Amino acid sequence: MAANRKLLADVEKTLKKIGEGQKAFQDIFDKFNESVNQAQKEKFENELKREIKKLQRYREQIKTWQASNEIKDKRNLAEARKNIESDMERFKIIEKETKTKAYSKEGLGAEQKKDPLQKEKEDIMDWVRENISTLEKQIEKLEYDIELLIANSKKKKLDRDKQDEMDSKKDIIGKHRFHIHRLEAIMRMLDNDNLELEKVKDIKDDVEYYVNQNEEADFWENYNENIYDELELEDIGVSLLLLHRPHQPDLHPVHPPPPPPLRPLIRSRLSRSRRGSANSQSSSQGGGSVGGGGLQSLLRLSQAGLTPQHQLLLQQQQQQQQQQQTASSLLSGGDGI
Numbered sequence: 001m002a003a004n005r006k007l008l009a010d011v012e013k014t015l016k017k018i019g020e021g022q023k024a025f026q027d028i029f030d031k032f033n034e035s036v037n038q039a040q041k042e043k044f045e046n047e048l049k050r051e052i053k054k055l056q057r058y059r060e061q062i063k064t065w066q067a068s069n070e071i072k073d074k075r076n077l078a079e080a081r082k083n084i085e086s087d088m089e090r091f092k093i094i095e096k097e098t099k100t101k102a103y104s105k106e107g108l109g110a111e112q113k114k115d116p117l118q119k120e121k122e123d124i125m126d127w128v129r130e131n132i133s134t135l136e137k138q139i140e141k142l143e144y145d146i147e148l149l150i151a152n153s154k155k156k157k158l159d160r161d162k163q164d165e166m167d168s169k170k171d172i173i174g175k176h177r178f179h180i181h182r183l184e185a186i187m188r189m190l191d192n193d194n195l196e197l198e199k200v201k202d203i204k205d206d207v208e209y210y211v212n213q214n215e216e217a218d219f220w221e222n223y224n225e226n227i228y229d230e231l232e233l234e235d236i237g238v239s240l241l242l243l244h245r246p247h248q249p250d251l252h253p254v255h256p257p258p259p260p261p262l263r264p265l266i267r268s269r270l271s272r273s274r275r276g277s278a279n280s281q282s283s284s285q286g287g288g289s290v291g292g293g294g295l296q297s298l299l300r301l302s303q304a305g306l307t308p309q310h311q312l313l314l315q316q317q318q319q320q321q322q323q324q325q326t327a328s329s330l331l332s333g334g335d336g337i
Helices: 002-034 038-066 075-099 105-113 116-151 160-191 197-202 204-213 226-231 262-276 292-305 308-336
Strands: none
Touching: 002 038, 002 075, 038 075, 038 116, 116 160, 116 197, 116 204, 160 197, 160 204, 160 226, 197 204, 197 226, 204 226
């Protein structure tokens, strides 16, 4: 009962925020229509874009609540969703309006002077940008869905079904980012005239199918990520291929383990050399330390299995032992005189 009251309170709070967001959108929308200055219009368009993104997030939350059986009366939710979608349509018209500047005399004149091949190239690059933008919006929606899954979970750890749903969404995000990087590579190569326009036109249908149909339930059964193979984009770097890994949206570099400590390794190899041959060991006057001959024998036995850093340390220890023996011999000779 308490959980149901909290849910209804969240619904009321969200509906209130939606009302405030729509009012802000309408105010900016009116300013946009009243403005005659192009720079001002662009400023208002950016503000409208920010507001519509907020409303889109609320719309996704409404869709979740509409699918829930815990809320009986869903009329307010349906009305709020309808209003948001109406504002989304109005923003699309504005966006299209600001992008279409060819109706001015200056625009028409420039269009007539433009080289046909250059115009075709620009059209294809606009098409690539549009698909990148659509995929980025889909990623935003998926990330928001993941946040909702975590926020609505009563336990610290998600249950199996929710965890599987979250992993699936993360997997799709990884695929979207893979396609975005591929499309960005196409744009760079087109801009540098390193890619034929015809090759890009050949994959347009496949790209549009992925971008527009990937939310369909049966889409992933026949998913094919090899649509870019004919473009020979391999030289953009192996790192782009690593961006797409199922259930691994965040890749971490794997560092090799540190080399084992030198002292235990020396003791281990010394023990084996002592067992293998009595002639390979030697004791100094201090009792129990490895002498010069024994250390040389050990060095030969172990160098093949040591890292370069360990070999250098072993050689330094050998030199120190030899210096100590030389100094000891000189002192013994001095006492006998």
